[in-house]
Amino acid sequence: MHSKPLARLAIPLLALLVPLALRAETEQPAAPTLAPVTVPPPTTPTPTLTPDSAPVLEPAPVAEPARPVRPTPPERPRPSRAEVQALIPDVARRHGVEEALIRAVVAAESNYNAHAVSPVGAVGLMQLMPPTAADYGVTSVADLFDPRINLNTGTRHIKRLLRKYKNDYGRVIMAYNAGEGVVDRTNSQVTYQETLNYTEAVIRHYRRYGGTAPTQTALDQVQTLRTVRNTSQARRLLKKYLDPSLLSLKVKPTLDVRSLNPALHDVGPESKPMFELNTTVIR
Structure with a gap:
């Protein structure tokens, strides 16, 4: 008994709901615009220089001094x-x-x-x-x-x-x-x-x-x-x-300082020489 009145109400409701749904679909809010994000460049860590790893700097080239310009003889005939x-x-x-x-x-x-x-x-x-x-x-x-x-x-x-x-x-x-x-x-x-x-x-x-x-x-x-x-x-x-070392004889003492005194030097077949030639300097 009540189905007919409800059917009569459903048709007008649908007529109202369909335009609202279509309007809501077309008027969706726009997506927010995001500001561009600046990404900093990657930083390279500064290496710690050691004496072995220090860069070798090439010396700046030295400019050669300009040579003086020689005078040029004139083009006129040379006097006899x-x-x-x-x-x-x-x-x-x-x-x-x-x-x-x-x-x-x-x-x-x-x-x-x-x-x-x-x-x-x-x-x-x-x-x-x-x-x-x-x-x-x-x-x-x-x-x-x-x-x-x-x-x-x-x-x-x-x-x-x-x-x-x-x-x-x-x-x-x-x-x-x-x-x-x-x-x-x-x-x-x-x-x-x-x-x-x-x-x-x-x-x-x-x-x-x-x-x-x-x-x-x-x-x-x-x-x-x-x-x-x-x-x-x-x-x-x-x-x-000429090697100057060849111009002189180098000698070295063989006795202690006291025995270098000629008055105290022992004389005999078993005595030692007071000096001997340093042969290491002779080539």
Whole structure:
């Protein structure tokens, strides 16, 4: 009897419940957004260094010193020997230096080559070093290739050396080649092979060009200095290669201190020697 009224109520209830269920299904709350988690990088434990495990540090490379740039001769034609010789008399008169000496220095230094450059950077006819030329107001290396400028500058330098060494040609020539400092420091006993050869060559050129100043003493000194140089070289070789222990006998006492007194030393066939040669040092 009651089933029909309940059926009538069920249909409206279902009509209400189905839309609610569908709405609840579509309006589910969104999942919460999680903030990104930053994971720190794994830390490597610092190793404890011991003398055996310490890293070997390579030494920093040492830069080689820059080599000085050698002067470059000009591209213009080189003056001939005759052109250079024609300039020397005027230069000699201007500075009051014997012409034969200038010609001798030019012949020994460059053989009249105005464009000559030495391995160490000496320039021109009289092979002037740029710092030396700068002392006489010539600061341009290019100017030293000009034969007139080179002759005037080199002759001024010779003139000053003649005044300093009181016209001693031997000392002047040595100082022109080796430098005043070397001549002064060694009291003119320069034993450089190059300087000895140079001094001898200049003096021989000087004599051939008609020079009249006394130069035999200078030549004799060159021969003496050659002997000194050879003796010093032999001494250096002995010191380098000879074992000094072979130059002396090493002995050791065989008796006590009291018996070393010659007055107390026993004499006879059974006596012992006071000293014996230490043969362990002989090779």
